[in-house]
Amino acid sequence: MQGHDHSKMDKGDADTKKSDAEKMPATAHAEMPHKGDDDMTGMPHGTVDLSAATRATSAQKFAWAFLSLVLLAAGLIFSATVVNLNLSARDVGGAIMPPGMIMLRDTPGEAMRDMAAVDPRHVTFVAPANARGDNDLQPRLENAVKAFDLTTSVIKWNILPYEQVMGYAFNQQIPGPRIRITEGDRVRIRVTNNLPESTTVHWHGLILPNQFDGPAEITQEPIQPGESYTYEFFAQQAGTFFYHTHDHVDRQQALGLYGALLIDPRTPQNIPAYDLEYTVQLQEWLEREGYTFPAMLMEGGLPNFFTINGKAYPSTDTVNMQVGQKIRIRFIGSNNNFIHPMHIHGGPFTVVETDGNVVPESARIQKDTVNVGPGERYDVIWEAREPGKWLLHCHIPHHTTNNNVEEQGAGGLTMILNVTP
Numbered sequence: 001m002q003g004h005d006h007s008k009m010d011k012g013d014a015d016t017k018k019s020d021a022e023k024m025p026a027t028a029h030a031e032m033p034h035k036g037d038d039d040m041t042g043m044p045h046g047t048v049d050l051s052a053a054t055r056a057t058s059a060q061k062f063a064w065a066f067l068s069l070v071l072l073a074a075g076l077i078f079s080a081t082v083v084n085l086n087l088s089a090r091d092v093g094g095a096i097m098p099p100g101m102i103m104l105r106d107t108p109g110e111a112m113r114d115m116a117a118v119d120p121r122h123v124t125f126v127a128p129a130n131a132r133g134d135n136d137l138q139p140r141l142e143n144a145v146k147a148f149d150l151t152t153s154v155i156k157w158n159i160l161p162y163e164q165v166m167g168y169a170f171n172q173q174i175p176g177p178r179i180r181i182t183e184g185d186r187v188r189i190r191v192t193n194n195l196p197e198s199t200t201v202h203w204h205g206l207i208l209p210n211q212f213d214g215p216a217e218i219t220q221e222p223i224q225p226g227e228s229y230t231y232e233f234f235a236q237q238a239g240t241f242f243y244h245t246h247d248h249v250d251r252q253q254a255l256g257l258y259g260a261l262l263i264d265p266r267t268p269q270n271i272p273a274y275d276l277e278y279t280v281q282l283q284e285w286l287e288r289e290g291y292t293f294p295a296m297l298m299e300g301g302l303p304n305f306f307t308i309n310g311k312a313y314p315s316t317d318t319v320n321m322q323v324g325q326k327i328r329i330r331f332i333g334s335n336n337n338f339i340h341p342m343h344i345h346g347g348p349f350t351v352v353e354t355d356g357n358v359v360p361e362s363a364r365i366q367k368d369t370v371n372v373g374p375g376e377r378y379d380v381i382w383e384a385r386e387p388g389k390w391l392l393h394c395h396i397p398h399h400t401t402n403n404n405v406e407e408q409g410a411g412g413l414t415m416i417l418n419v420t421p
C-alpha cells in the first residue's frame with residue numbers, strides 16, 4: 001500500500017461509506033469493483049496495512065528479551081537482599097503477618113509462624129458475647145486426689161461488645177478456669193490439647209516434681225494436638241499462683257493460655273482481715289482488621305487492647321462495696337510484655353502477700369500503686385473509706401484505652417470499685 005494515492009484512497013473511502021449508507025452489507029464491499037483499484041496487496045480497498053511498519057525486527061525482540069531478563073534478575077537479587085526467599089509455602093503458607101512486622105532476609109519461617117495471626121479456620125468455639133472467664137473449676141475426687149480437666153482450644157472471645165478476638169483458651173474461656181485448692185491437697189490435672197500446635201502447662205511458683213513443672217522440651221515432651229498429659233502434685237504452699245502454657249509462651253500466653261491457681265491456707269495466715277476478694281489477671285492484645293496476633297514487644301507486635309480477666313473497660317467487672325469494708329485484690333502478672341503500675345483511687349492499700357508469700361507484719365507497706373510485672377503476684381488489702389466510684393487501673397495511660405480510644409472515661413485496664421455508704 002506504500003505509495004498509494006491518498007486522494008484516490010480518500011475517494012474510495014468516500015465511495016465505500018456512501019455504499020454502506022446505501023444498505024450494502026459491510027462485508028460485501030471487498031467484492032465491489034473499484035475504479036482505479038490497482039494495488040498489489042489483495043487487501044480490501046480502503047484498509048491500511050501498517051503491519052510492516054510496526055513489526056519488530058529480530059534485533060528489537062532480542063533487546064526486549066534481554067532487558068526483561070536483566071530486570072527480572074535485578075528484581076530477584078534486590079528481593080534476596082531484603083526478604084528471606086528460602087521460605088516455602090510449607091514454612092509459612094497461609095500465615096497472616098501483623099502490619100509493621102519487620103521481615104528481613106534473616107527472618108526464619110518459625111519467627112513468622114510465631115507472630116502470625118490466629119488462623120480463623122482453627123476456631124472451634126464461639127463464646128457468647130457476655131461470657132466471663134475465670135470460672136471456678138470443680139474437681140472430681142479420685143481416691144482423695146482432686147482431679148481437674150483442662151482442655152485447650154481456639155475460640156472467639158469478646159473483650160468488648162463490639163470487639164471479638166480469636167484466642168487460645170483453657171476450657172473455652174479467657175482467662176482459663178480458676179483452680180482453687182487447699183494447702184495439703186493432692187491434685188491431678190489432665191491437660192488435653194486441641195490447639196493446632198503443641199502445648200504444655202506450667203504451675204507458676206509451685207514446689208513440685210520436675211516432670212510436672214511444664215517447660216516443653218526441657219522437662220517434658222510437648223503435648224501434641226489431640227494428645228493429653230497428666231500433671232500431679234501435692235500443694236505444699238498457700239497463696240496466689242497461676243498456671244500458663246510453657247510452650248511457645250510468647251505466642252500462646254499472649255493469646256490467652258493462663259488462669260488463676262489459688263491455694264487457701266490450711267490454717268489462718270497472719271494477714272489482716274478482709275470482707276471481699278477479687279482476682280485481677282492482666283493481658284495485652286493485638287487485634288487488627290479482624291485478625292488477632294499475639295501481642296509482643298517486637299516491631300509490629302505492640303498491643304492495642306488490654307484486658308482485666310478477659311474484658312476491657314467498660315466491659316470489666318464493677319465490684320460493689322460498702323464504706324468500711326475491706327477487699328483483698330489479688331493481682332496476677334499474667335501479662336506477657338509490660339509492667340503494669342496498677343493503681344487504686346481513694347487511698348492506700350496494704351501489700352500483704354507477694355508471689356504467694358505472706359509479707360511479715362514488720363515488712364508490710366502501704367502503697368497506692370504496685371508494679372505488676374509479668375509473672376508477679378501482689379495481694380493487697382484496700383479499705384473503702386469514702387462512698388463513690390473508685391477506679392482500679394493501670395497507670396500507663398495508653399493501657400487504659402481501647403485501640404487508642406477512651407470510652408466512658410477510660411478503657412482497657414480499668415475497673416470500678418463502687419462504694420455505697
Ligand SMILES: [Cu+2]
Pocket residue numbers: 338339340341394395396399413
Ligand atoms: Cu499497663
